[in-house]
Amino acid sequence: PLLVSFPPLLPDTAQLYQQYSEAAQNIEIKRQARSDVVSVYGDSIPSPSPSPPPACRPLPPIPPVPHPHSLLQSATLWRELPGVQDSTELEKLTDDQRRLQEVRFEVVTSEASYCRSLDIVVEHFVQSKPLGALLTTQERNWLFSRLADVRAISHSFLSKLEERVETDIMQFTVCDIIARHCQRFKMVYVPYLTNQSYQDATYQRLMNENPGFRRNVERLERSPVCQRLPLRSFLVLPFQRITRIKLLVQNIVKRTTPGTAAATQAIKSLKLLEKLIQQSNDSITEMKSIESLVSLNAKVDFEGRTLPLISQSRRLVREGPLTELMDNCQKETERSVYLHLFNDYLLLSLLKEGGRFTVIDHCPVSDVRAENFGFKLHSLQKNLFRLHMTHRSPVLRTDTQSDKLRWMSALSRKNPEIDFLGVKDLPQMQCIRAIVSQQPDELSLEKADIIQVHQQSSDHWVQGIRLSDRQHGWVPESHLETIINPKVRQRNLEDALKLTTATAAV
Template identity: 40%
Template sequence: MAEFGSSRTCSIRSCGGAEVFAKLLAYFEDPRHERSILDCPDMATAEGPRSLDLNAEEPGSDLPQPSQANNPLLDMSSIIKSVAAAGVWTFGKMSFVPKLHDSSPGNEETTLSSSVDTTNEEPEDPVEDEEGEEDHSVTFQSKYINIFPLYQDYCVQSVRDDLQKLSLKTSLSELITPQYLESLQCRLRPLCAPQETSPSSPERPVISVSHCTLWQELDEVKAAGLLGGLTAQQIRLQESMFELIGSEASYLRSLGIAVDHFSSSQALKCTISRLEHHTLFSNIRHVKATSEKFLMDLERRLTQNLFMSQLGDVVLDHCPAFRARYVPYVTNMMYQEALISQLLQQNRGFVSSLKQLEGEPVCQRQSLKSFLVLPFQRITRVKLILETILKLTEPDSDEQLLLQKAKEAIHEIVIECNDGVKKMKVIEQLVSLEVMLDFGKFKALPLVISGRFLVHEGPLSLLTVDSGPNPRTSLTDVQLHLFNDLLILSSKKEDRFLVEDHAVFPTYVHAAPLKTKTLGLPPDSFLLHFSRSGTGHPTAMILVAHSRSDKEEWMRVLKCGD
């Protein structure tokens, strides 16, 4: 074994974040690292080259596996560049403008457009400024977009309506179901929890929400005389289907403000770089265009027949577009939130411009943050509305079958959004760790590989025996980083980890307990054996955990591959 430093190691998370991301910036500006990000090199073994399992998954983990060939998350170059867009960086100094995670059809391969720092340049056209793509908005004027409130207030009204149902319901068996309580709780939580007030946000008054239009209150429904011939069950079904239309109109109204008022603001663009603007608003223009097309088809169905028999087929037709737009947007929200928090703390020009924009009447005292979170809220709300429609639809009918398929398709999109966020967090962790590892005498191993994730990490002590006539034992601080396919042993050197050895896990890593009392060892000692290590030879060592629970945890994760 090589000699180790004597300083106590620290967790990766406890090390300076600003320094790490400064090194990340330098890392990605070096073209030599491009291939190391994308390739999955083989690791030599006794039996010959062993290719890393790109689909390996931690046993018992709910971490999503890399999916099919068209999964946008496999575009590692795009993802890593998205990681580089995290809000803790000084974006104006970056020499490229990366695309955020984008799964748009025909955009499987993400490219980088060269640019210079445009902080002080005249902003480009709003449409061209976003990924250089054209505006996909449709020429469509909704009949209902101006009679419904902003989506933020519409959600408040929905909660009030549900509470009113609770107070009027004589039998709670139908209304109170686990699914209903879960959805109601999720919608009440942001209203009950104290909201964080940004420096730019005006003081929020008590919201006064106007009554939302019902299907039975539509002039055309009254003129057609439909209500007299319908049962209460049929009216409830029509109201549930119309809620999908009305809530989409409310949602599109809010998206219009996010795009036309905030994203297109030249004053706001002058305070931030192009990359910051792109990170902040992501692909929200395309989300808005998708909503316009969806609402157009929903309103067309209502126009064709005021007594709607089916909306499941309309939802199904738009699910591919939902996936292509919502998954990238929600996946990038973690960087969007980090950036806006940084700008509010460090960019006075941004704060001043944002305060002025948020104070204008069109925003109705809603903050930018409340507009940016809407796509995530909407895709989950669509699923809840479909569930309500499904309960009111005749069982075993064609309509119910299509609705069930539509609900499941929306649910899959929600799950994919969640999985995308998880994967981005894993990759961000790997990127941060890779720049802190110094392989020294070993050939550097790229950590950022599809399917790899960190299983466990932490400090331990290595038991060493001094050579000489009177040998003595001593403890040296070391750090273990266990991945699902690799184990790295390192020592702390200033702000980096110097790699002392590594081995393929679990193939060449074995852990075993020791009879510590018999051997006169510290009680929390255990044996770690590399049958083939980075040095090319077998290596055995005695490690000492810092507590009994720490030892048990290391034994559990190290023996999981036996």
């Protein structure tokens, strides 16, 4: 299908989704430093330079791109469309109504950029015969998954959005179209996102072990059509897009008059998107959990009572090495131990040669408790806590303060909640470089995500809760920037409360 069905409305600026996303996130980061900006779209802050590459999914430097909805680029703001400028209705709209239409229009323009990027990855990479000749069927499935299906559904979605704008350029809505497409999104996005770990592993292996694959990818990446963007930046597009649509719909909910049909429809589409993303996350977690349990099961010996490890409902919460301080009567003063904390059981093991574990004790998490421990006889000992299990209560030491805090937090099973009222004026931080979680108790963040901070360690880790969806976890402080302005922090809480209240009411 043709990408743009009515050229005068959506001019082909050749901007790719990666550039749109980078610029939009930079605008939001800049906005958090100001207290006088009430609209995401009503200011003309220039984009800062792109941030350093995100962890695990590196992007090369890309040239600074004007925000797609800045005055620097003609006819990409809704209010700059000739049909809007010439309309007598424009003067009758309030500022909030205009901002609402800008957000709705961004759904359309950003989808056009997204389709442009999908066209390139499918036509330039997926359909490349020299590249395809180097891949087995399995490698091809893991590397490109269902990108062609994602592209087809996205083009269909874009055409419906464009038709809607053409029908009523002044008062068009988009959330009912989003809601109708969520089932189709689910059919392609859940499998694609679930496949992501296989995709990453396959890409890395081929780049390291297959010189022909590396040469062909680098040759294709040098083409002007890619605009200096690497294959990996195209492969992550579906994940970035589905989270971005959710963010845009959240902005629509915040701008829509409560209790109206439009508000109900916006909240319905938001809930469907949240459900889709949650299903994707659950599918990823389940797949990783089963794989790790099968792997662990092959490396574990039980000293006493055995425990069947493989279970469909078992999820890893945290794992890692610690040091156990022995009683004075013991020959050794300390020994290395290893904890596997699952959502239902805790395993205490000794790490053996060859990466094997000997489980010396295990118990249900309902019997587990951790408490801070001050060791008076060893005043130089730091990062100690006592672990109460059913049959023993060892004193454990971690290498860093963050490890201790993370273990105590995971063992307590108490999750932080958002302080909507701002009674304590808890610190807020925004993500300035995307971060991919490496442990189950960590939180993956996109640029411009905002967290309310609940505790920080001396070695620069932060535990927080993301305001947009109330997901919690630990993040390295190096990827965050403190939001200093109290007015901005208050506005962020008000926005989060407005979303929570609106979705609870429908």
